[in-house]
Amino acid sequence: AVLLEMDLVKEADEKSRQLVRLEHKLAPHQHVLEPQPQLHNERDHAHDDDAPPLLQLPAHLSHAGPPSRDSSTTLDAQALADKLIADNERNIKLVQRDMPRTFGNHPLFQDGAAGAQKTYEVLEAYTCYRPDLGYVQGMSYLAAILCLHLDSFGAFRAMVSLMSTRLLFDMYRLEEERTLLYLSVYDSVLRHELPVLHAHFQEIGIDPRMYMVDW
Numbered sequence: 001a002v003l004l005e006m007d008l009v010k011e012a013d014e015k016s017r018q019l020v021r022l023e024h025k026l027a028p029h030q031h032v033l034e035p036q037p038q039l040h041n042e043r044d045h046a047h048d049d050d051a052p053p054l055l056q057l058p059a060h061l062s063h064a065g066p067p068s069r070d071s072s073t074t075l076d077a078q079a080l081a082d083k084l085i086a087d088n089e090r091n092i093k094l095v096q097r098d099m100p101r102t103f104g105n106h107p108l109f110q111d112g113a114a115g116a117q118k119t120y121e122v123l124e125a126y127t128c129y130r131p132d133l134g135y136v137q138g139m140s141y142l143a144a145i146l147c148l149h150l151d152s153f154g155a156f157r158a159m160v161s162l163m164s165t166r167l168l169f170d171m172y173r174l175e176e177e178r179t180l181l182y183l184s185v186y187d188s189v190l191r192h193e194l195p196v197l198h199a200h201f202q203e204i205g206i207d208p209r210m211y212m213v214d215w
Contacts, residue, residue, distance in 0.1 A: 092124060103115075115147055115148065116213060119140060119144045120149045122156045126156065171213060186208055195199065
């Protein structure tokens with residue numbers, strides 16, 4: 001215990017000596033370290049207007065007004081807006097034409113029924129969400145199946161998720177080359193998993209293109 005106490009005393013003495021040496025080194029520069037008083041008098045305020053601002057715009061922008069609207073940019077934006085409106089109107093007409101043919105025998109999807117109205121709303125929302133794709137014939141069946149089991153918002157979210165897959169997106173964009181590739185893969189799987197059915201289809205001349213995609 002005595003030895004421990006002696007070590008602590010030595011350590012304290014060493015720290016005191018280090019502090020004294022540091023004070024001697026800083027003494028010549030003490031005036032720099034001390035905070036300078038802020039002097040505010042009338043003479044100082046007289047020159048406030050001459051002081052440069054903390055943040056100053058470049059000379060060519062400091063006195064400039066709002067940027068001028070380029071007429072060509074305005075025309076391009078207007079043309080794009082007109083095209084989007086025209087495409088949306090075309091999509092709505094296609095949806096209205098397809099709705100009576102979508103599960104028309106089902107009570108929920110007859111004209112004016114709740115299911116038909118919900119499906120129409122989901123399709124209209126999706127065409128606004130993806131104007132680059134718009135409405136393609138056959139989407140109404142997908143939306144109707146979703147609306148049969150989900151509310152409008154849930155059906156819309158599910159449709160967005162499904163249509164974000166490469167397979168469905170390519171097919172609804174009518175990407176012929178990629179669609180034929182998918183059909184070839186399907187035909188190979190069918191031949192491997194259901195060889196009897198595949199042979200029967202081949203015998204009667206049924207090709208996957210006849211029933212896999214509603215061209």
